[in-house]
Amino acid sequence: MAFFQQAKAAPKHTVEPALQPWVEKYRPKTIDEVSAQEHAVAVLRKTLFSTNLPHMLFYGPPGTGKTSTILALARQLFGPDNFRNRVLELNASDDRGISIVREKIKNFARQTPRAQAVASDGKTYPCPPYKIIILDEADSMTQDAQGALRRIMETYARITRFCLVCNYVTRIIEPLASRCSKFRFTPLDSSSTSNRLSHIAAQEHVDVSPEVIQALIDTSSGDLRRSITYLQSASRLSASSEPPTPITARDIQEIAGVVPNGVMLDFACALGIEFSGDMDVDSDTDRGRKRDFDGIRKKVKEVIRQGYSASQILLQLHDLVILHPTLPARQKARCALIFSEADKALCDGADEELWVLEIGLQVQKCDSA
Amino acid sequence: MSLWVDKFRPKTLDDLHYHHSLSARLKSLAASGDFPHMLFYGPSGAGKKTRVTCTLRQLFGPGVEKLKIDQRVFLSPSKRKLEINIVQSNFHIEITPSEAGNYDRLVIQELLKEIAQTQQVDLNARQRFKAVVINEADSLSRDAQAALRRTMEKYMSNMRIILCANSTSRLIAPIKSRCLLMRVAAPTTEEMQVVLEHVAKKLKFDMPPEASSQIAEESGGNMRKALLVFEALKMQSPDLSGPLSIAKPDWETYCRKVAQLILKDQSPSQVMEVRSKLYELLSHCIPPTIILKTVADAIVDSVEDNGLRRDIMHWTAFYEQRMRIGNKKIFHLEAWVVKVMSLYKHFYSGFDLADFNEDL
Numbered sequence: 209m210a211f212f213q214q215a216k217a218a219p220k221h222t223v224e225p226a227l228q229p230w231v232e233k234y235r236p237k238t239i240d241e242v243s244a245q246e247h248a249v250a251v252l253r254k255t256l257f258s259t260n261l262p263h264m265l266f267y268g269p270p271g272t273g274k275t276s277t278i279l280a281l282a283r284q285l286f287g288p289d290n291f292r293n294r295v296l297e298l299n300a301s302d303d304r305g306i307s308i309v310r311e312k313i314k315n316f317a318r319q320t321p322r323a324q325a326v327a328s329d330g331k332t333y334p335c336p337p338y339k340i341i342i343l344d345e346a347d348s349m350t351q352d353a354q355g356a357l358r359r360i361m362e363t364y365a366r367i368t369r370f371c372l373v374c375n376y377v378t379r380i381i382e383p384l385a386s387r388c389s390k391f392r393f394t395p396l397d398s399s400s401t402s403n404r405l406s407h408i409a410a411q412e413h414v415d416v417s418p419e420v421i422q423a424l425i426d427t428s429s430g431d432l433r434r435s436i437t438y439l440q441s442a443s444r445l446s447a448s449s450e451p452p453t454p455i456t457a458r459d460i461q462e463i464a465g466v467v468p469n470g471v472m473l474d475f476a477c478a479l480g481i482e483f484s485g486d487m488d489v490d491s492d493t494d495r496g497r498k499r500d501f502d503g504i505r506k507k508v509k510e511v512i513r514q515g516y517s518a519s520q521i522l523l524q525l526h527d528l529v530i531l532h533p534t535l536p537a538r539q540k541a542r543c544a545l546i547f548s549e550a551d552k553a554l555c556d557g558a559d560e561e562l563w564v565l566e567i568g569l570q571v572q573k574c575d576s577a
Numbered sequence: 578m579s580l581w582v583d584k585f586r587p588k589t590l591d592d593l594h595y596h597h598s599l600s601a602r603l604k605s606l607a608a609s610g611d612f613p614h615m616l617f618y619g620p621s622g623a624g625k626k627t628r629v630t631c632t633l634r635q636l637f638g639p640g641v642e643k644l645k646i647d648q649r650v651f652l653s654p655s656k657r658k659l660e661i662n663i664v665q666s667n668f669h670i671e672i673t674p675s676e677a678g679n680y681d682r683l684v685i686q687e688l689l690k691e692i693a694q695t696q697q698v699d700l701n702a703r704q705r706f707k708a709v710v711i712n713e714a715d716s717l718s719r720d721a722q723a724a725l726r727r728t729m730e731k732y733m734s735n736m737r738i739i740l741c742a743n744s745t746s747r748l749i750a751p752i753k754s755r756c757l758l759m760r761v762a763a764p765t766t767e768e769m770q771v772v773l774e775h776v777a778k779k780l781k782f783d784m785p786p787e788a789s790s791q792i793a794e795e796s797g798g799n800m801r802k803a804l805l806v807f808e809a810l811k812m813q814s815p816d817l818s819g820p821l822s823i824a825k826p827d828w829e830t831y832c833r834k835v836a837q838l839i840l841k842d843q844s845p846s847q848v849m850e851v852r853s854k855l856y857e858l859l860s861h862c863i864p865p866t867i868i869l870k871t872v873a874d875a876i877v878d879s880v881e882d883n884g885l886r887r888d889i890m891h892w893t894a895f896y897e898q899r900m901r902i903g904n905k906k907i908f909h910l911e912a913w914v915v916k917v918m919s920l921y922k923h924f925y926s927g928f929d930l931a932d933f934n935e936d937l
């Protein structure tokens with residue numbers, strides 16, 4: 209009965225609204241509030257009236273509203289009073305080995321839903337006769353645990369619906385995936401991100417300029433949660449400095465750990481990638497000197513000493529090279545190969561300095577070749 | 578009698594010598610009562626840990642300095658006992674999860690949930706939350722990081738997490754997006770000189786400027802190293818006058834010797850000799866990555882041709898990655914030595930390297 213103890217203890221964890229992360233505070237309350245994702249929302253809206261729900265599998269990149277959608281849906285279906293005994297939410301921070309699937313999930317799944325409690329806020333909720341089990345971050349469940357779910361899902365289909373939420377649909381075993389109707393969540397387009405951010409900023413009385421919003425969108429690449437967290441951090445910083453200063457786009461970049469453009473351009477220059485716009489012929493000799501081995505090595509040491517992370521450097525260098533206006537396609541393709549090698553190495557935990565140096569030397573090589 | 582590094586470690590945010598804007602930010606954040614989860618990252622010896630302790634002091638007052646060491650026992654699912662050392666005060670707790678090896682997820686889950694579910698009972702405490710400092714966060718396994726995700730959001734009222742890492746590359750994106758990132762860059766040479774002079778003044782000792790600049794140059798942005806070198810030099814010659822000979826650590830000179838061996842002769846018997854030297858280094862617990870990097874640096878320094886240098890660095894990077902994935906470090910070190918030898922020999926006996934590289 210661990211679940212019920214947890215349910216009782218839960219209200220103690222409520223946070224004062226001022227200290228709450230905005231991500232939680234502005235989680236959509238109804239599915240109509242969910243930004244973008246029209247397709248999924250349209251299908252789910254129907255279930256509100258039909259009282260029938262399939263098993264569901266939500267997948268998509270982080271911060272696109274998967275968890276928010278299912279939580280909002282559950283809340284609309286059951287209302288605040290029934291929510292606690294009709295919904296079980298498990299995520300990667302709970303232990304979800306095969307034993308938990310066998311005991312906790314199975315126990316919850318086999319209970320017949322309780323009678324509808326009278327809604328205390330005076331509204332009526334559809335409260336259909338089934339329970340929902342939300343398995344958040346389901347792609348981090350082991351194969352065995354997923355296997356154990358197969359039969360449970362079918363046996364108790366009459367009284368329980370499962371909702372699996374994951375980033376990588378390929379890590380969900382096929383038998384589970386085929387039992388669910390799949391919903392793909394796409395990265396947010398910039399207009400809906402900017403709408404949502406402006407809405408939150410207005411609610412929190414934070415002054416944000418369009419450039420800041422743009423910087424948030426650029427650094428978060430479609431991940432709404434990330435951009436909201438950045439916005440909150442930035443507003444915290446600006447509000448706590450004396451005297452309060454407005455948020456700048458540079459603040460956002462610093463919070464996001466982005467390497468400043470100046471540093472990146474300098475670095476790219478040392479590798480022999482030229483930017484015709486800002487430099488002209490007279491610095492040619494200077495650049496020729498910088499391009500050799502020692503120049504690159506010194507530059508790499510300098511950048512690493514600044515504490516920037518190698519993966520971020522890689523990401524930004526990639527953007528610089530691939531979007532470069534004049535580099536020949538062949539050279540870009542060679543660079544792309546190098547970048548992929550380096551990314552793999554960094555993911556394996558290889559030494560950052562060595563690999564940044566390696567990227568530098570190889571890029572310079574295919575530049576001079 | 579403690580080392581100078583510890584003795585003169587700044588205790589409050591105001592005492593810090595460099596990155597003043599960062600200190601100001603930390604101070605105002607600590608005062609605002611709306612303290613976020615934090616992630617400090619930067620090269621080693623830049624002062625991450627010092628900043629963390631200063632911030633904690635700012636948050637909770639001098640009480641955080643009363644530390645006690647606790648040994649906790651965790652039981653793994655396969656009933657294996659894990660003993661983890663935990664440093665804690667009344668207000669914060671410090672863990673180094675890499676001690677737990679593969680079971681770091683378990684330690685993180687148990688410990689954080691336990692802390693998260695207890696509230697601060699001391700009415701005089703300045704903050705209602707406890708702080709959890711996780712050292713070497715970049716060595717946390719994927720599983721452990723995934724376990725942190727939801728915990729960080731759910732238990733925000735009782736707990737703040739402060740992560741300390743050398744680089745953010747190995748942290749998963751969800752963690753990074755939940756923290757306020759604080760970059761601690763290595764101090765510049767001038768900043769280091771200021772610190773050295775400050776320490777000298779505390780010791781009532783007049784530091785010659787050449788000495789301080791030389792120490793600062795030599796330590797390459799690592800403050801800890803600079804202070805240790807300073808202390809060692811002070812032991813050798815009390816007034817630090819005259820030409821300084823900053824003694825390189827033994828392993829470094831040893832690595833240079835290995836590099837010379839590799840360049841002197843390229844033959845199977847030489848490989849054997851290098852091998853015994855490498856074993857010697859490994860048996861003294863010098864991390865293989867450091868050995869590889871130092872030897873490669875030394876070789877590159879004494880080779881002139883840029884193409885050859887580039888190839889050597891390429892294979893260094895290549896074998897370093899192999900070493901991470903692989904199990905037996907010495908295999909990869911040796912493979913690298915042989916590779917470098919063959920590159921070197923081919924280069925100087927005039928072979929064309931182009932198709933040689935294609936083969937591999």
